[in-house]
Amino acid sequence: MNTTRHTHDRIPWITALIVGISVAIHLCGLDDTFEYRRGHWLGMATCHLSHYSWSHIAWSLGTFALLGTVCELRGRGRFCLCLVCGAATIPVGLSLFQPSLLHYRGISGIDSALFFLLAVEIAVRERFDCPGLSRGAFVLMCAFASKVLFEHFTRSAVFADSSGGAFVPAPLSHLIGAAVGAVSAMRVQLPCRAEASL
Numbered sequence: 001m002n003t004t005r006h007t008h009d010r011i012p013w014i015t016a017l018i019v020g021i022s023v024a025i026h027l028c029g030l031d032d033t034f035e036y037r038r039g040h041w042l043g044m045a046t047c048h049l050s051h052y053s054w055s056h057i058a059w060s061l062g063t064f065a066l067l068g069t070v071c072e073l074r075g076r077g078r079f080c081l082c083l084v085c086g087a088a089t090i091p092v093g094l095s096l097f098q099p100s101l102l103h104y105r106g107i108s109g110i111d112s113a114l115f116f117l118l119a120v121e122i123a124v125r126e127r128f129d130c131p132g133l134s135r136g137a138f139v140l141m142c143a144f145a146s147k148v149l150f151e152h153f154t155r156s157a158v159f160a161d162s163s164g165g166a167f168v169p170a171p172l173s174h175l176i177g178a179a180v181g182a183v184s185a186m187r188v189q190l191p192c193r194a195e196a197s198l
Contacts, residue, residue, distance in 0.1 A: 014079070014083075015064070023061070025050055031050035038095075038102065048087055048106065048109070053160075060106045060160060071114050074118075079117075082113050082114060082180060083113070083114075085113075085184065086181070093173070108160075112178045117185045144178065148175060155168055155169065
C-alpha cells in the first residue's frame with residue numbers, strides 16, 4: 001500500500017488532468033464557451049482552461065505543464081493552494097481593476113503564480129546553502145517583471161503570437177498570479193522557520 005501511495009505521489013496527475021481538459025476544450029472548439037467575459041460568471045471559474053490558438057496553447061499550457069509538474073512533485077499541498085487561489089483571484093482581480101477587458105482566456109496567470117511559488121521558495125531556502133541558485137531565481141523574477149512591463153506598454157505578448165488582434169495580453173493577470181505565488185511560497189516558509197527554531 002505504501003508503495004502504491006508513493007508511486008501516486010510521484011505522478012503529477014492534477015497537472016496532467018488540467019492539460020488534458022484544456023486541449024480537449026480547444027479541439028472541440030469550445031474555448032468561447034469557457035472564456036471569461038463580462039456578464040458570464042461561469043467563465044470566471046473556467047477561463048483558465050480556454051485558449052485563443054495553438055500558439056497560445058503551446059506557450060501558455062506548455063509552461064503550465066512544466067511548472068505544474070515541478071511544483072506538484074515538490075509538494076502537492078502547496079501546489080494546490082497556489083493553483084486554487086490563483087484561479088479564483090485572477091478573474092476577480094481583472095473584473096475589479098480592468099473592467100474594460102472584454103474577454104480573457106489562458107492559464108498564463110496561473111503560470112506566473114507557479115513560477116513565483118517556485119522562484120521565491122528557491123530564493124529563500126537556498127540563500128545560504130546555494131547562494132548562486134538563490135541569485136539566479138531572483139534574476140529570473142526580475143526578468144519576469146521586465147516581461148510584464150514590455151507587454152503592458154507594447155500591448156503585445158512576448159511569447160505567444162498575438163499579432164493580427166487574435167488577443168490582447170493581460171499583464172495584470174500575471175501580476176496577480178505572481179503575488180499569489182509569492183504569498184503561497186512565503187506561507188510555506190514560515191512554518192519551516194518555526195520548526196527549525198524549535
